[in-house]
Amino acid sequence: xxxxxxxxxxxxxxxxxxxxxxxxxxxxxxxxxxxxxxxxxxxxxxxxxxxxxxxxxxxxxxxxxxxxxxxxxxxxxxxxxxxxxxxxxxxxxxxxxxxxxxxxxxxxxxxxxxxxxxxxxxxxxxxxxxxxxxxxxxxxxxxxxxxxxxxxxxxxxxxxxxxxxxxxxxxxxxxxxxxxxxxxxxxxxxxxxxxxxxxxxxxxxxxxxxxxxxxxxxxxxxxxxxxxxxxxxxxxxxxxxxxxxxxxxxxxxxxxxxxxxxxxxxxxxxxxxxxxxxxxxxxxxxxxxxxxxxxxxxxxxxxxxxxxxxxxxxxxxxxxxxxxxxxxxxxxxxxxxxxxxxxxxxxxxxxxxxxxxxxxxxxxxxxxxxxxxxxxxxxxxxxxxxxxxxxxxxxxxxxxxxxxxxxxxxxxxxxxxxxxxxxxxxxxxxxxxxxxxxxxxxxxxxxxxxxxxxxxxxxxxxxxxxxxxxxxxxxxxxxxxxxxxxxxxxxxx
Ligand code: SF4
Ligand code: SF4
Numbered sequence: 001x002x003x004x005x006x007x008x009x010x011x012x013x014x015x016x017x018x019x020x021x022x023x024x025x026x027x028x029x030x031x032x033x034x035x036x037x038x039x040x041x042x043x044x045x046x047x048x049x050x051x052x053x054x055x056x057x058x059x060x061x062x063x064x065x066x067x068x069x070x071x072x073x074x075x076x077x078x079x080x081x082x083x084x085x086x087x088x089x090x091x092x093x094x095x096x097x098x099x100x101x102x103x104x105x106x107x108x109x110x111x112x113x114x115x116x117x118x119x120x121x122x123x124x125x126x127x128x129x130x131x132x133x134x135x136x137x138x139x140x141x142x143x144x145x146x147x148x149x150x151x152x153x154x155x156x157x158x159x160x161x162x163x164x165x166x167x168x169x170x171x172x173x174x175x176x177x178x179x180x181x182x183x184x185x186x187x188x189x190x191x192x193x194x195x196x197x198x199x200x201x202x203x204x205x206x207x208x209x210x211x212x213x214x215x216x217x218x219x220x221x222x223x224x225x226x227x228x229x230x231x232x233x234x235x236x237x238x239x240x241x242x243x244x245x246x247x248x249x250x251x252x253x254x255x256x257x258x259x260x261x262x263x264x265x266x267x268x269x270x271x272x273x274x275x276x277x278x279x280x281x282x283x284x285x286x287x288x289x290x291x292x293x294x295x296x297x298x299x300x301x302x303x304x305x306x307x308x309x310x311x312x313x314x315x316x317x318x319x320x321x322x323x324x325x326x327x328x329x330x331x332x333x334x335x336x337x338x339x340x341x342x343x344x345x346x347x348x349x350x351x352x353x354x355x356x357x358x359x360x361x362x363x364x365x366x367x368x369x370x371x372x373x374x375x376x377x378x379x380x381x382x383x384x385x386x387x388x389x390x391x392x393x394x395x396x397x398x399x400x401x402x403x404x405x406x407x408x409x410x411x412x413x414x415x416x417x418x419x420x421x422x423x424x425x426x427x428x429x430x431x432x433x434x435x436x437x438x439x440x441x442x443x444x445x446x447x448x449x450x451x452x453x454x455x456x457x458x459x460x461x462x463x464x465x466x467x468x469x470x471x472x473x474x475x476x477x478x479x480x481x482x483x484x485x486x487x488x489x490x491x492x493x
Pocket of ligand 2: 409410415
């Protein structure tokens with residue numbers, strides 16, 4: 001066995017005066033960092049194991065613990081940054097792919113921070129959302145081209161914020177229950193992800209989108225017909241072009257039952273659907289799913305934001321999808337090769353603007369709704385996305401943070417100390433679904449109230465009037481080509 005050359009990423013500092021030897025940190029840490037030295041009557045820490053999840057410091061009753069980052073003080077080198085050295089050393093020891101969780105953390109330009117919203121002043125007065133009704137209601141699905149004949153199936157949601165696809169197995173049962181409960185209370189939708197739909201959670205029928213991915217886990221006629229909407233998963237922002245892999249050791253009895261695979265076997269969903277090699281093939285699957293659900297449910301397609309996403313979206317709309325979900329390069333994941341997560345795909349802002357423009361140019365924008373995903377951090381990001389053409393947004397990482405996540409990126413280990421992505425049932429039980437749902441509901445209600453404030457300030461009383469209206473946006477600090485892609489003027493113009 002090779003001696004590790006890796007130095008600890010975090011240092012656990014304990015104020016011995018404050019420490020009451022209660023042992024809370026020892027039980028709360030799922031990475032085995034803390035231990036009690038009875039001879040010295042002290043609690044000690046193995047810094048090398050700390051992942052910086054902050055579970056111990058939050059739960060320490062006397063606030064005795066501080067977690068500090070310890071970037072190794074190598075000689076500064078703008079090319080060989082400490083992160084690269086760390087990964088290189090890790091790979092030299094393991095010979096494997098470096099895995100990670102959550103979304104891309106590289107300093108890619110976040111276009112939301114370079115877009116500013118408009119506000120009414122004199123000629124077009126603002127609206128007070130406390131006194132006048134503000135419409136956040138959103139319909140997902142194709143808009144009718146004429147007000148006659150059969151209307152395409154559409155789903156009504158009370159806020160434009162949905163919970164992203166997160167599969168049981170990648171997240172705990174408790175986390176999925178919390179998301180479904182919150183979606184029900186908010187009048188919005190949560191997404192099963194590709195890992196099936198546990199029997200115990202089928203009661204949330206009106207608020208659940210089910211995914212059909214290449215692995216077809218858990219997919220049968222009942223699964224499709226019970227859902228409010230179906231989403232074909234082609235790609236995911238954190239790992240475009242890469243399939244899913246839930247290792248066999250995580251596939252316990254309930255996960256195996258839900259995914260309809262043998263217990264203990266690897267759950268592999270390859271990157272390509274082996275029955276989709278063209279838009280025509282995709283159209284066949286969309287129509288097969290519609291037929292299986294008597295044309296009563298919208299069928300969406302989720303793709304990762306990649307270089308030619310606008311052309312792909314056009315094909316998807318023409319293939320008969322009702323909804324297109326686009327997941328940008330900052331989208332989260334339970335597990336992905338780090339090199340893929342950090343280097344493949346494009347930001348959702350550019351992808352969304354390009355897709356909306358292309359569909360409008362081709363006169364087919366009304367055939368589909370667009371759900372944007374990939375790193376939405378606050379309500380202003382949501383409003384800007386709607387002005388760029390989104391009908392609604394998916395939030396994943398923000399929902400995780402609401403439940404306690406600290407973005408330690410160790411989801412792939414299955415030992416999430418907050419119980420969110422834990423595969424060990426004993427750790428997963430740390431997450432109280434009712435309390436987690438309450439946090440999620442509070443978060444989305446807070447964002448929804450802020451969205452109403454921003455809309456009112458712009459003199460707009462319905463999301464519908466903002467959708468794709470780039471005149472409400474101005475850019476600061478962007479190059480001309482970026483403003484051209486976004487379709488936004490510079491501030492002052
Ligand atoms: S609980 Fe988290 S932050 Fe605390 S020592 Fe363990 S790994 Fe580190
Ligand atoms: S879900 Fe858990 S393991 Fe994943 S980043 Fe958040 S705190 Fe860490």
